[in-house]
Amino acid sequence: MLTVIQPPAKYDKIVKNNVEENVNHMSGALRKLEYELKKIQGTEARKLGARAIMRRHMRKALYPFRKETLNEIQRAVAEAHSNLDLALKVLQIQSTSVIRHDVASLVRW
Secondary structure (H helix, E strand, O other), rough: OOOOOOOOOOOOOHHHHHHHHHHHHHHHHHHHHHHHHHHHHOOOOOOOHHHHHHHHHHHHHHHOHHHHHHHHHHHHHHHHHOOOHHHHHHHHHHHHHHHHHHHHHHHHH
């Protein structure tokens, strides 16, 4: 997903940079999700009794994120999705424009 759009593609540099920037933004959101997941998976129990340890793990399993964290993750993913969707639509329009130009030049030939 992090590969750079290669030169044979007939896209404007601005469009290419925009798409790559949005892909990088999406990768950042995914890294944040991975970080939050590792925080949950890496919870170590203090020296408590077995009952307290079980209770703590049950609470973490039922609701591992704070509400603010969930909202922040949801906003980041929604924004990244929107940006990536827009970049792909711009890329599609650019591709269509290049194809139309090529067809028009063939018809005139």
